[in-house]
Amino acid sequence: MRRLVAAANTAHRRRDATGGAAGSDGRRTERRLDDLFGTGRTLAVYGTLAPGRPNQDVAAPLGGEWTDGVI
Known part of the structure; x- marks a missing residue:
């Protein structure tokens, strides 16, 4: 993946x-x-944009499925 x-x-x-x-x-x-x-x-968000965090309302309208990831 890194090579690509x-x-x-x-x-x-x-x-x-x-x-x-x-x-x-x-x-x-x-x-x-x-x-x-x-x-x-795919959209990766982190920090205060994640579900249950203070700014979740910014990304919530995008819908979709939330999964944990590693960056």
């Missing part, structure tokens, strides 16, 4: 530096990450 994330980030950095579109390698890597981990449908 690093490859996707490298493609984004190159795109940002040149102002061009992400290359096919970057798109392929992002598709692979999404296939494996559902990255296109």
Whole structure:
């Protein structure tokens, strides 16, 4: 997973530096990450935004399923 994330980030950095579109390698890597981990449908929040915390009302309208994770 780390290798895929690093490859996707490298493609984004190159795109940002040149102002061009992400290359096919970057798109392929992002598709692979999404296939494996559902990255296109996942949001990670922590701290006061989590359920039962002081600012939970900010993220609550997003709905979905809450699970513990490691960053």
